[in-house]
Amino acid sequence: MRIASGGATDVGRVRANNEDCFGIVAPMGLFVLSDGMGGAAHGEVASALAVETVIKHCQEAENNPAAPVYGETRAGWNDRTKRLFSAVYLANKRIFESAEAHPEQKGMGATLTAAWINGPRLSIAHVGDSRAYLLRGGNLQQLTSDHSMVAEQVRRGIMTLAEAEQSEIQSVLLRALGSEPQVEIDTEEQELFARDVLLLCSDGLTRMVTEPEIAGALQSEPDAEKAAAKLVERANDAGGADNITVLVIRMESEYQGWFSWLRRWRKSANGNGLAGGD
């Protein structure tokens, strides 16, 4: 499978600064998104530190398989899932330690949602209320659970979804990177198929744009970069109450079988002109 990806981030229409951060390492199939919190620009510090730590740790592991793995990984996970888990574990530690060392950073934290794709295997690691979605066969399915007070109450059957959407405490999180020395990390493996579209986004998108609208935008715009920009625009049109970050990752099938040689020949004949970027 070939991966086409694009990302966009925007401050929105209300906030003064953008505390979201994302990173794409296309050759590795690694995608990381983080939404920072904490006053006086410290949210930006936390989210940038989270993204940087995760990417660096995964890159190091690619070059050196013997690099240390942090945290309690599960035996059944594949190597990349273990590595991604370890990276998020480390990011939490770094942010926590930074906040401990710098009193002015007290209370800083970040969400983190990361996806690492290796062939048909997808590894996901997640903490907070940013989200990963999978659009498959026209159905948008959520691959992560929000670690927020309202979502937990819905899961326990105490609150309905409609009540949760109206709640005044939607911003109260139960888990985030940096608030405690260790954090529970939701980690999962999934299989990807051609034509699947993976979406990572901060709550600035999901609180402003409904899921059917998100699915519609992803289906109507085949270009990943443009689709990400379009979703950011929709969130801004709806009010842009928070920072908005969107990563769109499309799984495209490689030509296979009888005619693949023809496509390869045409591609080389056309030089770089028609060969798609990454």
Next chain:
Amino acid sequence: MAKLSLMFEDKLVKEVPVGGRPVGIGRSPDNDLPVDNLAVSNYHARVYFEAGRLVVEDLASLNGTFVNDLRIERATLHDGDSIHIGKHHIKVDATGDAPVPWDSGRKASAPRINETMVLDTKVRRDMLQQAAAMGERTQFAAGRMKVPTLIVLGGKVVQKEYMLTNKLTTIGKSSMASVRLKGWFKPPMAAQINQRDDGYYLAPGDKIPTINGTPIAGPVRLNDGDVIEVAGVRLNFIYRD
């Protein structure tokens, strides 16, 4: 103008002015000052002006109304007083006591809390325990803590039953499928089950599944006891203890 500020953990949630009519406080959203916490009664308390004085009155709430840590049924409020209701507290600003027309005040109310914050472990545990205790009284909560399971009623699959522990469970022939189908001509990804906050949803994959004999077009929420049929297998969806 007198004003009430609803606070949660030192963060301002909402501000309302106290004008010519009483300010209702409670969990029900139609209150002037809704307090989103299960320890709060639907109509918990109200604050109003009486003979030029600001008064708070408890409306026979379950967990009580506290002014400066004293449980009260009715009390006169002074500037700087703090009303405790559940985990929230309300700061009283009684400067400029003259009641103002209600309508002009309503527009001045501040929007909802916007800053993201994380609860520390203790507060989180307390709140969830409280929520869980309340939840046990509701009829749905008990089922949620059970493990959703697919029992195989017929067809060729690897196991006899499957616990749904992932956010996304796939049914198909693919080697990574959660419920792996055996046999020729089976689709790689026949159908999928997505765990959402409010339950488990079955959606089509390469095949259109049926629930209790009815084909589905898009995601449909599964109920305890539903029978799913897809690609030659029959599965019983149940919540197990």
